[in-house]
Every structure is written in C-alpha cells, then in structure tokens.
Amino acid sequence: MSDWIAVDWGTTSLRATRMAGERAVETRRSGDGMGGLARDGFEPALMALVEDWLDGPTEVVACGMVGSRQGWAEAPYATVPCAPPLDRAVAVDTRDPRLRLRIVPGVSQTAPHPDVMRGEEVQIAGILRASPEFDGVACLPGTHTKWAHLSAGEIVSFRTAMTGELFALLGRQSVLRHSLGGEDWDAAAFAEAVSDALSRPERALGRLFELRAADLLLGQPAATARSILSGLLIGAELAATKPWWLGRDVVICGADALARAYETALRAQGLQPRVLPAEATTLAGLTAAKEAS
Incomplete structure (x- = not known):
C-alpha cells in the first residue's frame, strides 16, 4: 500500500508514483493526459492506475495540467x-472516499510579458529543495521549455519557448517528416546548427526546407536532418532567451x-550548467508540496 501518491499529469500523459515518505516505491504511466479527458474522466483514469494501491483514505498530491x-x-x-x-494546493472532491486529492497551482506573470506554467513550478520546488540558496536560472526543457529566473527562493520571472512542440509539428506534419526518421543523433551537425541559429537567428527559418532538399538531392541521412532541425530550433530559442541565461548559473531539468x-x-x-533528473526533481517538489500543506 501507499503512504501517499505523487501525480504528474500533463496534456498527453499521466504518471503516478507510490511513495513511502520521500522514497518512490513504484511508478506507473498511462496515455490518459488532460487533452483527451472530459471533466468526469479524470477520476476513472487515475483509479485505473492506482486503485490497488489504496487501502483506506490515501493522500494524493498532483501537479500539471490536471489543475x-x-x-x-x-x-x-x-x-x-x-x-x-x-x-496553496487546492483540495478536490472525489467520488471515491479513499482519495484525498490536492492539486498544486501553476504560476503566471503579466509583465514584462504574459506567461503561464503548470507543473514546472513543482520542478522548481524540487530544485530549491536540493539547493535552497540557488540564484540563477532554471531551464526546464520539454514541449514548452521554461526559462525561470530564481532568486531568494522565489520565481522572479520566466519565459516560455514552444521549441519542443515546433519540433514535433515539423517532424510529424510538415514535408520534413519524410526526411527525419529514426532516433540516431549527429552531434557535429547539431552543434553547427545551434551555432548558426544563435549567431544568425533570422536564417533559421530559411534553412528548414534545406533539410528536405538535402535529402532529395544529396541523400542526407535522417539522423543528420533530425539533429540539424533540433539545433536550429534550440539555437533560435537560445538567441531569444539570452537575457535569461547569459552570464548566469543555470540548472537544466528535463x-x-x-x-x-x-x-x-x-x-x-561558455556556460557550465548542472543537469538534474526530471522525474526525481518533480517527486522532490511534490514531496515538498505534501509537507507544505
């Protein structure tokens, strides 16, 4: 059985972890993300994963798009x-009396530009749990990558880049899908593309169709095309977010x-970023949320 259950519920997936105090005992996943559920579908989706973990009232702490x-x-x-x-976790009424569900709120800003996050605030809590004095930037790569300035235990400001979603859309729905198969990686091509897009971001858009042409005319390998596409998009993102990372201590969690x-x-x-594991950091943040409330 479970002391409590940690839930990370995104747009496309659901991850639930049975916890014994701060220790993860078992993690289960499903494709029942927020995007595919009606309001009355959330509790059945969660119960399908965790019902056999329940032995009487069980605390469930959730984050992400579920809120x-x-x-x-x-x-x-x-x-x-x-x-x-x-x-500020919100208690939610449930049909099954064994569930004691609370959802952690997201974070918003209106200036210097409007932006929102849900789920990443828990990763940030996990970062701060490990390094309470951290003063710098958290880079949280994903479908919508977040760059968050952290200082004195607070989120000061943040910026979202849709790099992951753009990569997925171009790779699955554009003409480039014919040239981007597989999971192999060309590190040199990636590095060159990052450098090119960072130094000349206005050229990145024009280089995209070159990936298709290079396949048709030169037989460019799919791994090279995938790596160049990733490099162009990440390089353009770095150009757009330079005020967040330039000259700062950076932690990457993804x-x-x-x-x-x-x-x-x-x-x-020239930076020396630290890399933290995403799942462990999220669980640390959810553990802090359980303790806070």
Whole structure:
C-alpha cells in the first residue's frame, strides 16, 4: 500500500508514483493526459492506475495540467514574484472516499510579458529543495521549455519557448517528416546548427526546407536532418532567451536526451550548467508540496 501518491499529469500523459515518505516505491504511466479527458474522466483514469494501491483514505498530491481550466479542477495561478505555491494546493472532491486529492497551482506573470506554467513550478520546488540558496536560472526543457529566473527562493520571472512542440509539428506534419526518421543523433551537425541559429537567428527559418532538399538531392541521412532541425530550433530559442541565461548559473531539468542537448548547446556558449533528473526533481517538489500543506 501507499503512504501517499505523487501525480504528474500533463496534456498527453499521466504518471503516478507510490511513495513511502520521500522514497518512490513504484511508478506507473498511462496515455490518459488532460487533452483527451472530459471533466468526469479524470477520476476513472487515475483509479485505473492506482486503485490497488489504496487501502483506506490515501493522500494524493498532483501537479500539471490536471489543475488547468480544462482539467479535473482549476487551481488558480499564483503570480510572480512568488515562491512555488506549494502551500496553496487546492483540495478536490472525489467520488471515491479513499482519495484525498490536492492539486498544486501553476504560476503566471503579466509583465514584462504574459506567461503561464503548470507543473514546472513543482520542478522548481524540487530544485530549491536540493539547493535552497540557488540564484540563477532554471531551464526546464520539454514541449514548452521554461526559462525561470530564481532568486531568494522565489520565481522572479520566466519565459516560455514552444521549441519542443515546433519540433514535433515539423517532424510529424510538415514535408520534413519524410526526411527525419529514426532516433540516431549527429552531434557535429547539431552543434553547427545551434551555432548558426544563435549567431544568425533570422536564417533559421530559411534553412528548414534545406533539410528536405538535402535529402532529395544529396541523400542526407535522417539522423543528420533530425539533429540539424533540433539545433536550429534550440539555437533560435537560445538567441531569444539570452537575457535569461547569459552570464548566469543555470540548472537544466528535463528528460535525459533533451536535457543533454541543451547542456551541449549552453556549454558551447561558455556556460557550465548542472543537469538534474526530471522525474526525481518533480517527486522532490511534490514531496515538498505534501509537507507544505
């Protein structure tokens, strides 16, 4: 059975972890993300994963898009500057009396530009749990990469880049899909593309169709095309977010391969970023949320 259950619920997936105090015992995943569920579908989706973990009332602490307006129940945003709003978790009524569900709110800002995050604030809490005095920037790569300035235990400001979503859309729905198969990687091609896009971001858009032409005319390998596309998009992102990372201490927290790509790109700019594992950091943040409330 479980002391409590940690839940990271995104747009496309659901991850639940049975916890014994601060220790993860077992993790289960499903494709029942927020984007595919009606309001009355969330509890059945969660129960399908965790019902055999329940032996009487069990605390469940959740983060991510489950707390959005289209989620199980809306957890209103906290506004920057603020600490990760772990103590503002919203209690949610459930049909099954064994569930004691609370959802951690996201974070918003209106200036210097409007932006929102849900789920990343818990990763930030995990970073601060490990390094309470951290003063710098958290880079949280994913579908929508976040760059968050952290100081004195607070999120000061942040910027979102849709790099991951653009990569997925171009790779699955554009003409480039014919030239980007497989999972292999060309590190040299990636590094060159990052450098080119960072130094001349206005050229990145024009280089995209070259990937298709190079395949048709020169037989360019799919691994090279994938790596160049990733490099162009990440390089353009770094150009757009330079005020967040230039000259600052940076912590990267994301899925391993993606985090390493960002690490490589930043190291080429003279930075020495630290890389933290995404799942462990999220669980640390959810543990802090459980303790806070």
